[in-house]
Amino acid sequence: MPAQLPPEDDAVDDDTAEDAASQEIAARALDRVATREGIAVGVATAAYGVSFGALSVASGLTLWQTAFLSLVMFSGGSQFALIGVLAAGGVAAGPSAIAGAALLGTRNGLYGIRTAPIVGRGWLRRFAAAWITIDESTAVALAQPTPRSSRRGFWVTGLIVFAGWNLTTFVGALIGNTLGDTRSYGLDAAAAAAFVGLLWPRLKRRQALVVAVAAFVVATALTPVLAPGLPVLAAALVAIVVGWSNWAGARSGTPSGTPTRGSGR
């Protein structure tokens, strides 16, 4: 503090310092909220990694292929889609399985556009952020009120889900290897239920509901006709047509491409 400044400036500076201190306390409180939310979402998601691991080995993948998916692909919807198509069509359905997983993965790219300004600087940090940009990390980040707590929420959620998902899918794959006939444990129905859980939070708008019903009908009708995997891709065309023309859509409303929270990925 320069000595020539009048005393009243001192008082003002004290006030500013107090403001800064109370702002820091408030920011830390928001950080704690973001951390708590991240932990809750992370633990819930990791828990169902066990079911993915078991289903993955049941569909014909090895333990290490399952682990590779969780480490590198790291996107529950895409992972379930890949093993679902492979379970039905085997290696011959490989191209459809890859296309299905990639199409489901496009939404992570859209999330990245929103989270890119939040995650911090440096190419290594941004590379890591992209790797863990999924439904959960994006949803928790965007739900926080300040940029600082958004950044905290993104990293806490993403890192906990990454660690937990990899750990629990590995355990699930080990369990799956010892199960034998997975149908008698109802694991095929569990996979279908998992897809319902992923879809459910996305059905809030009428247009989404219309597309979901149409896609369900198209996929069912084409299953006896087309090779495994192709009915799923054909159903995606329904979405492109409806989305392009905005048929059955509202003029305004909540923006699309917003991640859903809660019931997993």
Next chain:
Amino acid sequence: MTLWQIVIAASIACVVLKLAGYLVPASVLKKPTLARISELVTVALLAALIAVQTLGAGTGVALDARVPAVLVAVVLFALRVPFIVVVIVAALVAAGLRALF
């Protein structure tokens, strides 16, 4: 294609898509058609996967224990039951029906 090639190719595709989000300008999101199509494609793929996973049997369609299991799952999700609980209950319903009949 081998299983490993499929696993690696699909994984790389998903990582590249994530990285792309950090490279494109934010103005891309201002095009509502693109964002809408992306969200609806996700919805359509998940609905189609439910259909195939619930009704598909090899190269045909079959009604079996999976159908009541998935219906139970739909009801439980509507009641806001946690994800992992619903998945386990669905497995138990299908396993129970198969053990009984």
